Amino acid sequence: MLAPVVAACSHLTPPPPILSLASGGVISGIGKGIISSSLGTMLTNYGLNVTSIKIDPYLNIDAGTFSPYEHGEVFVLDDGGEVDLDLGNYERFLDTDLTRDNNLTTGKIYQKVIEKERRGDYLGKTVQVVPHVTNVIQEWVEQVSRRPLSNGRLADVCIIELGGTIGDIESMPFVEAFRQFQFKVGRENFLLFHVSLVPQPSTTGEQKSKPTQHSVRELRGLGLSPDFIVCRSKTPLQEGLGEKIAMFCHVPSSHVLAVHDLSSIYRVPLLLEQQDLVPMVWKHFELDEALWEPLPPKPLQRWQDLADRYEQLRKTVNIVLVGKYTGLNDAYLSVIKSLQHSCLVAGHKLNLEFVEASQLEDEARDNDPAKFHDAWKTLTQADGILVPGGFGSRGIEGKIAAIKWARTKKVPFFGICLGLQLAVIEFCRNVVGWKGCNSTEVDPECETKVVIDMPELSQTHMGGTMRLGKRRTVFVKRDSVACKLYGEPDFVEERHRHRYEVNPDLVDEIEKHGLRFVGHDIEGKRMEIMELSEKDHPFFLAVQYHPEFLSRPLRPSPPFLGMSLWPLATPCAEWFASACVLPSTRGFT
Ligand SMILES: *[C@@H]1O[C@H](CO)[C@@H](O)[C@H](O)[C@H]1NC(C)=O
Numbered sequence: 001m002l003a004p005v006v007a008a009c010s011h012l013t014p015p016p017p018i019l020s021l022a023s024g025g026v027i028s029g030i031g032k033g034i035i036s037s038s039l040g041t042m043l044t045n046y047g048l049n050v051t052s053i054k055i056d057p058y059l060n061i062d063a064g065t066f067s068p069y070e071h072g073e074v075f076v077l078d079d080g081g082e083v084d085l086d087l088g089n090y091e092r093f094l095d096t097d098l099t100r101d102n103n104l105t106t107g108k109i110y111q112k113v114i115e116k117e118r119r120g121d122y123l124g125k126t127v128q129v130v131p132h133v134t135n136v137i138q139e140w141v142e143q144v145s146r147r148p149l150s151n152g153r154l155a156d157v158c159i160i161e162l163g164g165t166i167g168d169i170e171s172m173p174f175v176e177a178f179r180q181f182q183f184k185v186g187r188e189n190f191l192l193f194h195v196s197l198v199p200q201p202s203t204t205g206e207q208k209s210k211p212t213q214h215s216v217r218e219l220r221g222l223g224l225s226p227d228f229i230v231c232r233s234k235t236p237l238q239e240g241l242g243e244k245i246a247m248f249c250h251v252p253s254s255h256v257l258a259v260h261d262l263s264s265i266y267r268v269p270l271l272l273e274q275q276d277l278v279p280m281v282w283k284h285f286e287l288d289e290a291l292w293e294p295l296p297p298k299p300l301q302r303w304q305d306l307a308d309r310y311e312q313l314r315k316t317v318n319i320v321l322v323g324k325y326t327g328l329n330d331a332y333l334s335v336i337k338s339l340q341h342s343c344l345v346a347g348h349k350l351n352l353e354f355v356e357a358s359q360l361e362d363e364a365r366d367n368d369p370a371k372f373h374d375a376w377k378t379l380t381q382a383d384g385i386l387v388p389g390g391f392g393s394r395g396i397e398g399k400i401a402a403i404k405w406a407r408t409k410k411v412p413f414f415g416i417c418l419g420l421q422l423a424v425i426e427f428c429r430n431v432v433g434w435k436g437c438n439s440t441e442v443d444p445e446c447e448t449k450v451v452i453d454m455p456e457l458s459q460t461h462m463g464g465t466m467r468l469g470k471r472r473t474v475f476v477k478r479d480s481v482a483c484k485l486y487g488e489p490d491f492v493e494e495r496h497r498h499r500y501e502v503n504p505d506l507v508d509e510i511e512k513h514g515l516r517f518v519g520h521d522i523e524g525k526r527m528e529i530m531e532l533s534e535k536d537h538p539f540f541l542a543v544q545y546h547p548e549f550l551s552r553p554l555r556p557s558p559p560f561l562g563m564s565l566w567p568l569a570t571p572c573a574e575w576f577a578s579a580c581v582l583p584s585t586r587g588f589t
């Protein structure tokens with residue numbers, strides 16, 4: 001492998017990591033993230049160490065306070081950083097763990113500049129966008145890209161994705177910073193990908209190159225010339241269009257890459273591979289040709305297998321996700337991805353249906369009987385029911401009703417975060433007999449407080465805060481489904497994001513009635529995993545943490561794997577056997 005050669009010299013004196021920058025053209029949201037992370041995964045498979053930075057030219061400093069309905073889900077990193085979906089994509093494709101500093105915003109940069117100004121670092125001089133803000137951007141990028149990766153190596157390549165569209169006022173300081181940066185590190189250490197949409201108005205069916213030409217002209221006007229142009233289109237690029245774009249945009253025609261809509265995102269790296277992307281990148285960076293020698297014959301074989309597997313799935317598993325919707329499914333993106341990963345490994349085709357929790361409530365029967373009926377019809381046809389995390393009180397009783405259905409009808413159930421809390425409440429109301437019990441989050445004055453506020457004491461902030469980031473869960477009962485799914489380790493480490501928890505004072509009483517808390521935090525106070533025993537229910541499992549943040553295409557999250565296998569598998573032994581088809585699915589560490 002060539003990694004050691006490059007990384008070995010990196011350890012002596014860190015060379016500037018190679019930067020490749022993806023900037024969007026025309027409109028945002030055309031899959032820049034997927035293209036950048038595909039490039040990353042390709043370079044990783046060729047043995048390079050890759051890190052990545054996502055730049056969002058907003059003034060916000062932290063994504064934690066965002067409404068998930070406006071911006072999609074909040075993704076949580078090991079260090080508790082709350083970021084948006086794109087960093088999740090990078091983690092999944094690069095199979096590495098990133099930190100909160102891998103997400104850069106205008107707000108974070110300005111905060112730094114203002115701190116410096118207050119400290120007197122600028123010696124009372126006028127502080128300006130150029131050079132002060134642009135310098136801080138460059139320093140940040142250099143620092144973050146020189147930090148060791150989660151495998152302990154230094155990065156050879158840093159992929160930077162600049163959010164938004166070229167020409168936005170917000171992204172100007174970043175564009176200027178990178179214009180300077182290319183001279184600082186040298187053109188051979190800097191690579192610019194420009195991702196652009198090639199529209200195809202249906203009237204003529206002819207693909208249009210003009211928008212791409214315009215956006216490249218704009219980019220050049222700002223002092224950046226793309227090395228590669230990635231054309232995103234619905235169908236493969238039409239004859240001659242690539243050459244035309246190459247000619248008008250001053251790049252060799254081999255540097256115009258075409259990425260049309262594909263059957264799965266696993267095909268994107270393969271499509272780029274067919275267009276010889278990595279050798280061209282290698283050449284641009286003037287990496288040693290000799291490094292090619294020991295390459296595996298097919299570096300992207302694992303992706304090829306995944307993509308093929310995806311197209312050969314036969315048995316369908318119907319999973320119903322009971323949540324809160326506003327028409328934006330991005331709010332549950334990581335949960336959906338995790339189900340896709342685990343179904344792929346399980347060999348099942350995922351049919352995911354959504355049910356709006358509030359439509360399962362008695363109130364809905366009176367207000368909107370048709371929707372109430374449909375929601376219950378979907379729910380009752382599920383092979384498996386999933387209740388993911390969430391906040392707020394709307395739909396709580398509907399989710400509890402869905403959990404009751406799953407428990408009493410022995411439908412496989414998986415709950416995450418709020419899903420665990422509600423499963424415990426449902427059990428307490430209907431099995432233990434505490435009719436008026438509730439969570440103090442939605443009903444502070446309730447009769448029996450089964451779920452209570454248990455903030456974590458923070459060293460850095462006054463008082464208690466949300467429990468965020470990677471924490472350890474210890475298996476206290478080894479004869480459990482969860483422990484088996486994880487491959488029987490002593491403990492697991494997963495990411496958290498919550499304030500409320502099962503009231504520890506009531507745990508003994510609840511367990512007497514048959515609910516098992518099989519995983520605790522290291523102090524034994526916080527309930528992390530609960531399940532019903534296999535003799536009471538085929539699969540009834542819930543976790544307080546968010547396993548969806550650590551699921552990777554080739555290494556699905558174990559509880560999700562259980563959820564994907566169980567609904568269709570008859571005897572346990574059989575599904576454990578099939579869970580082992582890919583060695584990477586066991587052994588979570
Ligand atoms: C980074 O943080 C900003 C500010 O909170 C947020 O808007 C953005 O979505 C985050 N981006 C990523 C990739 O996490």
Ligand SMILES: *[C@@H]1O[C@H](CO)[C@@H](O)[C@H](O)[C@H]1NC(C)=O
Pocket residue numbers: 393396397435436437438439442443446
């Ligand atoms: C629990 O709290 C919710 C929200 O306040 C309320 O709608 C519900 O009726 C409560 N349930 C019980 C059993 O008290």
